[in-house]
Amino acid sequence: MTTPVPAPRAGDWSAMLPTRFDAAARERIEGRVQAIGRDLLEKSLAAQPTVLSPDYWAEQAGEWVLADDDLKVRLFRLVDCMPMLDDPAAVDRHLREYLDDESLEKLPAMLRTALKAARSGILAPFAARAVRAAMLAQAKRFIAGTTPAEAAKAALRERRRHRGFTLDLLGEAVTSDAEADAYAAAYTRLLEELPPEATRWPTDPLVDDGPAGPLPRVNVSLKLSALDPRFDCVDPAGTTARVRARLRPLWRLARDRGAQVHVDMESHATKDLTLAIFKTIAMEEEFRDWPHCGIVVQCYLREAPHDLVHLAAWAQQRGTPIWVRLVKGAYWDYETIHARAAGWPVPVWQQKWQTDACYEAATTFVMEHAAVLRPALGSHNLRSLAHGMAVAEALGLDRRTVEMQMLYGMGDAEKEAVTAAGWRMRVYMPYGELVPGMAYLVRRLLENSSNDSFLRAGFVKHVAAEQLLAAPVPPARPAAAPATRAAESEPVGAGFTNEPLADFSVAANREAFAHSVVRAREAGGGPPLVPVVIGGERLEPGERFDRRDPSDHARVVARVCAATAADARRAVETARAALPAWQAAGVARRADVLRAAAAIMRTRRFDLAALQVFEVGKPWREADADVAEAIDFCEFYAREAERLFAPRRVDVPGEENATTHLPRGVAVVIAPWNFPLAILCGMTTAALVTGNPVVMKPAEQSSLTGLRLFEILREAGVPPGALAFLPGRGEVVGPALVSHPDTALVAFTGSRAVGLAINRLAAETSAGPESRVITKVIAELGGKNAIIVDDDADLDEAVVGVVSSAFGFQGQKCSACSRVIVLDHVHDAFVARLAEAVKSLGVGPADDPGTRVGPVVDEEARERVRSCLEIGQRTGRVVAAVDVGPLADRGWFVGPHVFADVDPAGPLGQDEIFGPVLAVFRARDFDHALELANGTAYALTAGVYSRSPARLRLAAERLVAGNVYLNRGITGALVNRQPFGGYRMSGIGSKAGGPEYLLQFTVPRTVTENTMRRGFAPPAADDG
């Protein structure tokens, strides 16, 4: 794990990284920074676009929209979907949706009138075309061409201006091996074709002369995540092996052809892995003496100083220098929002001056280690660059050792000023298709429109030179909070926050999880026995069954005692006897027990998750999320119970009314195996905290996880009589429990057939002569969930969202996507990408961190899925069929399958499959898509990927589902944030993890007192 450094002290970058400069030297450097900075600024301002230049108008138009946050978001979203809209009607529709009348009012009068006029008549299609063309032209400002030939031409133009270049192929969301291969092949072509041509270019000493001879003329930048669709920090070994296999030939080619390769840096989650892969390949024997490779360090990261110290030590050991491009970082908003939403520490500095100070500390450090870390300063901030130049001067560095880098299409006047001052300037030139390039473009728009941007402050807002060039120090009056949307959207739910998922980019978490996996795999003493426990008494009935590891059925994970019908009856009776004491314990005590259980789970978190890896075949991330959800249920229901049990008083003069809640009575909890800890825990703790004694019946397949939960709850303070544990065969124990006349409540999660049978039996029992209570049934049943992919959807996101929703935990979630409904216009393109993505999913044993798709839960499940595959093969068109090879003999593996041209009314369109099978439907238009989505008996989850605000609204209104998701996957509901549950055949009862859930476990009771005596009454509490 990397250690974040403390925040910098005012103006003193030496606090962040060691430096040989003392305070006096730093002061002298600051003097030079001011002089150099002023010179660069003056020259840049002199060469800035004039009123006659198109750039001037582009920038001014930008300023109009930036004044209003809502308009800015609307416009950026419109720009984002524009390349997908190839017909004027679609452009016109989106223009109207994004720029409604209210938004138009915010535009300057001239623009507003023109747009209104164009919208209202026969001119609309022409206006739409013109707007699209203008927007794409803006986008193209930042992109150096679509093809390698255009990019090469643009690169040559840069050389004519005495600047070098680095070419970057646009596209980051690689979803399949085919796409990763295509990305590598494009670089191969570039590296094969451009270097021979480059030898014919005239020499330019400013660009070509390096510290140790001529520099490569051809320089490319690439993203490692684009070389592997399964790039994932949870699996460093697998990712490294796959990335190296594609990267090595590119490095070899670059080395042989005399080119340079620079590795870009992306999100913080991939940073350590990117650095590690870079170091590994650079240390390979064939590359160890190759100096023409480089890496990026993002100085907005708190960990940047730490990483640089390690990079310098490593480069020293390597013995050949590498290039280090220092940037501030392009994903500041994302990193801030993402970390806050996940409940993780925010990895980026939260104040701009801290990033700037970190940049200056890093610049000084790299320059002081220039013998091994060649400094490349990637920035448009003239203060930052002037600082670098001043430090280089102070160190007496040969200018050829250092280079300045800027982005294509931005700050051309600055570039000229830097080259005029005699420094090498390299331009970062993205090229490629616009659709995959939109993420890059939106980053540039965000950056250029940020209030913290140097370019905007210096060249649009014309902030004074003193302020622009001031050393990075804290503001005189510190800002109350960083001015971001992220800060405003902090998730809050009455003080409850979700348990953060494990951050597997942190090595310590990976190692701890791996240890738990090893411990679970190698636990000595044979498989544990799972007993029956009633009233605190451990029973070990003779009938037992073995639970086997779905990834390797030779391994027995647990030996499970099968409770009998007599045990079930005894359990209910023991629980009934415990009711008065547990009720009398009071809500505060019961809530504390839940909190204690959550605390115990936290201490055993990875052990509980590792057990699931072996008991039900859950991959690492999914298993960790299940434990986090169980903790959430404990914490959330503890709070909710305290809220619910506070008496509600409505007093009027002469009358007092108090409504309170009582437990219903004995609660039977029958749980599934697919969320073996979370669902069992959620239903059990909801019943317990509301004062009901519980008989827990875990699923046969996850009895050991159930036992661990039982032990935790007992350890946390649940009295022996209030909780019984009844593992065994559902068909034996279930009916005995449900048909007991003392069973007041059944909380069930599972299949539709069993849920309906329970409901029927409960009704019959309630009608029986012995019954004193109508048994309440809460049932969460299945789903046949659909995702709609609209014709303007971001297909990168849609493919990723559909794949994870359909194949996460092998599709064995009631929320899983089993139907994807794609609009005709994008159907074929989407299906082609989906098919490749599915074929690239890593199928393997669940204990391997690289596994995306593991085994299904047991033989019966595999057989059921296989019969669905047969139906698919007979009645549909196979789009993807992953063969699991020899894994089929080792565990209950069945590969992911996708079928198209499926009959919506047939079994694949209607029946819940609970396995890795996805059906694709083609929709004529959006209404047809909604009709297909709603055309089943279920109503659990549904989703839509669209960039049309009107269609998103329509989907939110009309999709028949308990949980509707817009532009994201449809699984992974979080307690409190997304209360979970459906209606129709998907269940009865209100949502788990929501504010009404506990109500179902209670009966409300109202006491009314007439306080009037002979015309006199005490004043009502409300009267004060």
Ligand SMILES: Cc1cc2nc3c(=O)[nH]c(=O)nc-3n(C[C@H](O)[C@H](O)[C@H](O)COP(=O)(O)OP(=O)(O)OC[C@H]3O[C@@H](n4cnc5c(N)ncnc54)[C@H](O)[C@@H]3O)c2cc1C
């Ligand atoms: C040649 C080149 C290559 C690049 N390669 C990469 C790359 O591989 N990976 C990558 O991530 N970026 C890369 N970038 C993009 C770069 O990160 C941004 O262009 C850069 O951050 C803008 O910084 P600046 O110094 O030009 O401008 P400035 O205006 O001085 O700084 C803006 C930056 O400050 C930071 N910031 C903004 N607000 C705050 C705040 N409230 N608190 C703390 N910090 C804040 C952000 O990083 C923001 O981008 C590259 C840039 C160049 C020029």
